[in-house]
Amino acid sequence: MSKMKKLIAGNWKMNGSLAANEALLRELSQGLAIAPVCEVLVCVPAPYLAQISALKAGCAALSALELGAQDVSAQASGAYTGEVSAAMLKDMGCRYVIVGHSERRQYHFETDALVADKAKVALATGITPIVCVGETLAEREAGRTEEVVKRQLAAVIHANGHCISEIVVAYEPVWAIGTGKTASPEEAQAVHAVLRAQLKAATDKAERIRILYGGSMNAANAESLLTQPDIDGGLIGGASLKAPDFLKIIAAVQV
Ligand code: PGA
Numbered sequence: 001m002s003k004m005k006k007l008i009a010g011n012w013k014m015n016g017s018l019a020a021n022e023a024l025l026r027e028l029s030q031g032l033a034i035a036p037v038c039e040v041l042v043c044v045p046a047p048y049l050a051q052i053s054a055l056k057a058g059c060a061a062l063s064a065l066e067l068g069a070q071d072v073s074a075q076a077s078g079a080y081t082g083e084v085s086a087a088m089l090k091d092m093g094c095r096y097v098i099v100g101h102s103e104r105r106q107y108h109f110e111t112d113a114l115v116a117d118k119a120k121v122a123l124a125t126g127i128t129p130i131v132c133v134g135e136t137l138a139e140r141e142a143g144r145t146e147e148v149v150k151r152q153l154a155a156v157i158h159a160n161g162h163c164i165s166e167i168v169v170a171y172e173p174v175w176a177i178g179t180g181k182t183a184s185p186e187e188a189q190a191v192h193a194v195l196r197a198q199l200k201a202a203t204d205k206a207e208r209i210r211i212l213y214g215g216s217m218n219a220a221n222a223e224s225l226l227t228q229p230d231i232d233g234g235l236i237g238g239a240s241l242k243a244p245d246f247l248k249i250i251a252a253v254q255v
Helices: 018-031 046-057 086-091 102-107 112-125 137-141 145-166 185-202 222-226 243-251
Strands: 007-011 039-043 065-069 096-099 128-133 168-171 211-214 233-236
Touching: 007 211, 007 243, 018 046, 018 243, 039 096, 046 065, 086 112, 096 112, 112 128, 112 145, 128 145, 137 145, 145 185, 168 185, 185 211, 185 222, 222 233, 233 243
Parallel strands: 007 039, 007 233, 039 065, 065 096, 096 128, 128 168, 168 211, 211 233
Antiparallel strands: none
């Protein structure tokens, strides 16, 4: 049983506007006025990092809310039009960055090697990468879940050596993302246990590495998932855009 502080992370994806973000943070600030037992993070679109940083700075109830990004360039700087570097994210106050989300792997053809490089550049800059792994429905039905998630994580372990103890892992079955279909707590726990064993083989600090579940986590199913022994938090898409739902998920966390 792992003992670190759980992490509830919102992934806003490509949603929001100056007005909508401000309204969402205002609602969240009311629910976060009493410090939650877990760490809370929002991973927002890059253009809004400055806005969220400023809103946090101006509101005591949001001081514990961590800021993260949804992607980072594997390059340090230079002629990479459209890319955002880890140093820039750090400048904007990011503590975390999601790497290897299945939408990046699927729509932007990100490979395991590229995801590993992104994790490496984040770690080198002092930003914690949230490394996403997960199988498609076809892979699950073919009995390949374990092989796929282990291959995805192995690339990151291989590229990052002893620094691996500083990452966060997110298990996100692709068939559960945005579909309303959630892995059952038992199905999720089984994969988390596989990932934990793989991390244990790589570092003696594997018990400290948080492994989040993501994929249609919501106010109704959060508690049953978050009480599994190897589920150390959640990466939440749709439900993180609705303050009451996100706050209910945060409230479902037990120490
Ligand atoms: P979802 O997204 O909660 O909307 O399924 C999760 C994610 O993609 O991180």
